[in-house]
Amino acid sequence: MALSTSSNFAKPDDAFRAVVEAHRGLSEAQSADLDAALVLILANHIGDLAVLQEAIALAKRRMLDASQQAQQQQ
Amino acid sequence: MTQQSKTLFGYRRHADQDRTGTEAARYPVVVVGAGPVGLSLSIDLAQRGQSVVLLDDADRIGEGSRAICFSKRSLEYWDRLGIGQRMVDKGVVWSVGRIFHGASQLYQFNLLPEQGHKRPAFINLQQFYAEAYLVDRVREFSAIDLRWRNRVSGLEPHNDHVVLTIDTPDGLYRIGAQYVVACDGARSSLRQMVGAEFSGKVFEDQFLIADVRMTAEFPTERWFWFDPPFHAGRSALLHRQPDDIWRIDLQLNPDADPTVEKLPENVRPRIARMLGHDKFDFEWISLYKFQCRRMDKFIHGRVLFAGDAAHQVSPFGARGANSGLEDAENLAWKLDRALRRASPQALLESYHAERSAAADENIRESTRSTDFMAPTSRQEARLREAVLSLAKETEFGKRMINGGRLSVPSTYDSPLSTADCDSWRGGPRPGVSMPDAPLAARAGEAAFLTDAFIQAGARFTLLAFANGAAVEVPDGVGVVRIGGDDGYLDPEGLAGARYDAEPGTAYLLRPDGYIAARFRRPTRQALDAALARASGQIRGV
Numbered sequence: 267m268a269l270s271t272s273s274n275f276a277k278p279d280d281a282f283r284a285v286v287e288a289h290r291g292l293s294e295a296q297s298a299d300l301d302a303a304l305v306l307i308l309a310n311h312i313g314d315l316a317v318l319q320e321a322i323a324l325a326k327r328r329m330l331d332a333s334q335q336a337q338q339q340q
Numbered sequence: 341m342t343q344q345s346k347t348l349f350g351y352r353r354h355a356d357q358d359r360t361g362t363e364a365a366r367y368p369v370v371v372v373g374a375g376p377v378g379l380s381l382s383i384d385l386a387q388r389g390q391s392v393v394l395l396d397d398a399d400r401i402g403e404g405s406r407a408i409c410f411s412k413r414s415l416e417y418w419d420r421l422g423i424g425q426r427m428v429d430k431g432v433v434w435s436v437g438r439i440f441h442g443a444s445q446l447y448q449f450n451l452l453p454e455q456g457h458k459r460p461a462f463i464n465l466q467q468f469y470a471e472a473y474l475v476d477r478v479r480e481f482s483a484i485d486l487r488w489r490n491r492v493s494g495l496e497p498h499n500d501h502v503v504l505t506i507d508t509p510d511g512l513y514r515i516g517a518q519y520v521v522a523c524d525g526a527r528s529s530l531r532q533m534v535g536a537e538f539s540g541k542v543f544e545d546q547f548l549i550a551d552v553r554m555t556a557e558f559p560t561e562r563w564f565w566f567d568p569p570f571h572a573g574r575s576a577l578l579h580r581q582p583d584d585i586w587r588i589d590l591q592l593n594p595d596a597d598p599t600v601e602k603l604p605e606n607v608r609p610r611i612a613r614m615l616g617h618d619k620f621d622f623e624w625i626s627l628y629k630f631q632c633r634r635m636d637k638f639i640h641g642r643v644l645f646a647g648d649a650a651h652q653v654s655p656f657g658a659r660g661a662n663s664g665l666e667d668a669e670n671l672a673w674k675l676d677r678a679l680r681r682a683s684p685q686a687l688l689e690s691y692h693a694e695r696s697a698a699a700d701e702n703i704r705e706s707t708r709s710t711d712f713m714a715p716t717s718r719q720e721a722r723l724r725e726a727v728l729s730l731a732k733e734t735e736f737g738k739r740m741i742n743g744g745r746l747s748v749p750s751t752y753d754s755p756l757s758t759a760d761c762d763s764w765r766g767g768p769r770p771g772v773s774m775p776d777a778p779l780a781a782r783a784g785e786a787a788f789l790t791d792a793f794i795q796a797g798a799r800f801t802l803l804a805f806a807n808g809a810a811v812e813v814p815d816g817v818g819v820v821r822i823g824g825d826d827g828y829l830d831p832e833g834l835a836g837a838r839y840d841a842e843p844g845t846a847y848l849l850r851p852d853g854y855i856a857a858r859f860r861r862p863t864r865q866a867l868d869a870a871l872a873r874a875s876g877q878i879r880g881v
Contacts, residue, residue, distance in 0.1 A: 298719070303726040310736040 269320035348400045349475075351489040357513040367393050368679050370504060370517035372492055372530055376407070376467065377647035377664035378523035379474035383421045384672035386481040387798075390679060393515065394484055395506065397491035397524075401475070404624045405466040405551050407661035408579060408587055412452070413749040413773060414665045415459040416790050416853065420798050423477045424459070427470060431463030432580050437562035439743045443569050446731045447738040451746060456834045457776045458788035462746070464581050467661065495520070495533040497641045519675060520643045523664070528649035534640040540633020541707060543654065544594040545714040548627050550607055551585050554620035558586075564743035566713075566728055570613035575713045575743075578614075585623055588614065589655075591713060598627045630654045632707050634699045638692040646671060651699035653706040656713065656744035663702050666749060667695050673799075673851035677875060687876025690756050698750035705745045712742035749773035756850070758857035758870040767840030767847075767858070774803075774853045777835035779828040789835055790853070792820045792828060799851045800871060802862070805836065807843035811862055814871055850874055 275281045288304075289297045309318050356365040369385060371378045374396035382392045410418075410427065418424035439447040451461035478484050493512070494505030501516045522530035531538060563578040565571070577589040588611060592601055600606060604622055612618045634651035638644060647664030671691050677683035715721035730737030749772075757770035768775055777789045793801055796818030804811055806824025813819055821827035822835055823843075830836050839847060846862040847855055848870050857870035872878050 298722055299726065302719070302722045303730060306723065306726050306730060306737075306740070307734075310734075310740075 269317050269324065271324070349488045351399055351509055352487075353508075353510055354485075354487060356515055357508065357510060359513070364503065364514040364516050366501065366516040366518075367391065368517070369393075369519045369521065369675060370395065370502075370515065371521045371523060372396075372504075373522065373524035373528075373647075373649070374471075374475070374486060374488075375402075375523060375525060375647065375664075376470055376474065376661050377668050378521070379471065379478055380417065380421060380665055381521060381523060381646065381668035381672055382484050382486075383423075383474065383477055383481065384668060385676060386483040387421065388672065388676040389483075390676055391483045392485065393517070394478070394486045395490040395492060395504075396486070396488055399488045401468045401471045403468065404549075404626055405468070405581060405585065405587060407467040407470075407658075408464045408581055409462050409658035409662070409746070410465055410470065410665075411658060411662040411747045411749075412457065412459045412461055413747075414662050415463065416776070417665055417669045419459070419790060420669075420794055420853075421474075421477065423473055426473050427465060428459070428463055430469055430473075430582055431465035432560055432582055433460045433463050434560045434562060434580070435461035436559075437564065437743075437746075439741055440563065440565045440568065441728045441731070442567055444732075446728065447741055456778045456832060458790050459776070462658070464579055464587075466581055466585070469582070470661075492524075492530060492533075495530060495643065497534075497643070500642075502642045518642065518679065521671065521675070522643060522645045522649045523647050523668075524649050526648040526652050528645070530643060531635065531645060531649055534643055536635050536637070536640060536645075538633055538635055540631055540652070540703070542631045543629060543710055543714065545710075546592040546594065546596050546598065546601070546627060546629050547655075548590045548592055548601055548607065548625070550588045550590070550611060550625050551581070551623040552588060552611060552620040553583075553585055553623050554615070555584050556586065556615070566741075566743070568614070571610065576614060577744075586620075592627075602627050630710075632703045632710075634696065634703060638696055639688060644671060644675075644688070644691065646695075650695070651703065653699075653702050654710045655706075656709040657702070657706045658744075658747045659702040659706050662747040663698060666698065667691075669852045670695055674876075683876045687756075690754060690876060694750075694752040694754050694756075697753065701750055702747075709742050709744045752854065756856060756874045756876065758848075758873050760858065762858070762860040764858070765840050767838065768855045770855045770857055772855050774847075774849055774855060775838045777830070777838050778832055779822065779835060780831050781828060782826070787828065789820070793818075793849060793853060796820050798853070800856070800874065801849045801851075802867070803839070803847040803849055804862075805839070805841040805843060805845045807861075811846060811867075812864055814864075814868055817867075817871065848874065 370393045371382050372395050374394055382394045385392050415424050418427055435450055435452040437449050438445055478486055491507045492504050493507040496503040501518050502520045503514055503516050505512055505514050522528055524530055560580050565576045568576050574591040579587040581587055602625055607625055632653050638650045646667035653659045674687045674691055678688055715724050727737055727740045731741055752771040754771050779787050779789055781787055799818050801818035802813050803820045805822050806827050822830050844861045846859050848857040850856045856874035
């Protein structure tokens with residue numbers, strides 16, 4: 267099974283909102299704690315190392331793109 | 341400190357020391373280092389009919405408990421060397437581990453949940469006992485020439501032999517050997533003499549080991565704490581050893597000063613907080629940092645490396661001494677065949693292939709454990725905390741906690757294995773260490789499959805589940821037959837179940853008890869081919 271990047275939620279705004287609201291009122295450190303737990307819970311739910319690695323690669327690629335853009339702007 | 345070296349051995353001058361120059365004595369195999377690995381390897385070689393010179397630079401068995409956890413696989417090996425029962429009789433048997441976070445238990449595991457194995461998952465036994473028993477066993481073999489205070493100071497490789505220069509209280513002498521096996525530990529001087537690299541990951545965290553003597557009611561289990569109340573923010577481990585000795589491992593801060601931390605007056609209050617009382621005496625205190633690393637090649641010409649000399653791991657997982665013993669059992673039969681010219685030199689190359697892959701696995705597993713115990717960044721610590729807190733209410737969190745994954749035998753992806761041709765629903769595939777099972781002899785007495793393997797000679801052996809006429813096996817191959825008119829009985833059906841057996845099923849076992857090949861209906865031709873491959877006579881696929 268490959269990582270699905272098509273839109274899977276009927277109401278994507280609700281999903282985004284749910285995550286955002288979970289962080290409301292938290293300090294930076296608390297938010298980071300919440301994210302760490304959330305990542306592990308969701309990773310276990312997926313239960314497929316190849317999919318997890320694809321997701322990690324996608325997330326990292328985005329960071330790489332952002333840092334390349336920042337360098338070009340300097 | 342009350343504990344002294346348990347045994348002292350005398351240096352004795354050997355006639356070889358009176359020979360000079362080109363007349364140096366020549367031996368088939370010289371083993372360097374009389375630790376658990378060198379001693380076991382020497383016994384194994386002697387049992388296979390080889391003469392061995394075993395050199396050690398000391399005249400005593402090292403002090404301190406050091407390696408304490410010996411695995412089922414190691415005990416099965418020591419059974420083959422005739423010393424397993426003595427180890428088990430003295431050792432403390434355990435299979436249950438508990439993991440605590442703060443004051444509460446998170447998780448409990450059983451390393452050997454099923455019955456029907458001769459040996460337990462682990463025993464705890466001080467390394468000096470293991471070494472003393474092995475030395476006693478060595479003394480029963482006239483073919484093993486154990487020389488104390490013989491330090492190798494020079495190594496000269498030749499095409500068909502190696503010349504060693506040996507330093508003794510009487511000065512230098514030289515001997516030649518067809519093969520030299522270096523079992524001389526993490527600071528191996530032979531490794532330096534062959535100029536081999538030994539690089540890897542260094543861990544900054546320091547750990548303190550204390551052996552304390554006390555009478556306590558703790559159960560015989562492995563207890564591991566993350567962030568315990570008595571040692572905030574760090575980890576701790578408690579293990580029982582024979583003689584009312586308890587091993588305590590405490591993780592210290594990376595910047596802790598070793599000389600200060602090691603002082604009994606500084607260790608005592610920490611341990612008193614852990615145990616809740618002050619009624620104990622110190623036997624041994626040691627402070628260590630560790631590295632995970634291995635040699636690129638375990639074979640340098642005619643010098644072969646085994647145990648800590650070849651690879652080092654962190655102690656979490658009991659993968660040091662146990663993997664060294666697996667090296668010994670892997671090497672002994674191959675070296676024996678090479679010396680007898682029953683197999684080509686190529687068979688020895690499989691020692692490197694199989695055991696370096698096992699070292700990689702052990703390094704990977706123990707590095708992961710260590711990283712989990714001592715996270716190296718704020719975010720790593722955060723993920724670790726998330727796992728520990730999720731473990732309280734989820735099964736997946738419990739399984740993700742890594743307080744040490746304990747040593748199990750490696751599976752070899754090996755050129756010596758014959759790929760499966762038949763269809764199997766279970767059972768050990770080629771490259772897997774043979775699982776034990778209870779059997780009964782015809783006369784009724786109970787036995788185990790591992791015993792039957794020893795009785796068949798611990799050589800290439802066909803484990804055959806009977807189906808009418810017995811299979812004809814090649815010369816020199818032992819047979820363990822289950823069922824039929826003359827075979828062992830399988831009273832609980834566990835041998836059949838563990839080997840996915842049908843009538844006619846047969847496994848070809850290597851002399852180290854690993855599966856070389858398996859067949860639903862073995863033919864003589866298929867057996868010959870598998871045997872040729874497993875003994876290094878066929879290369880490639």
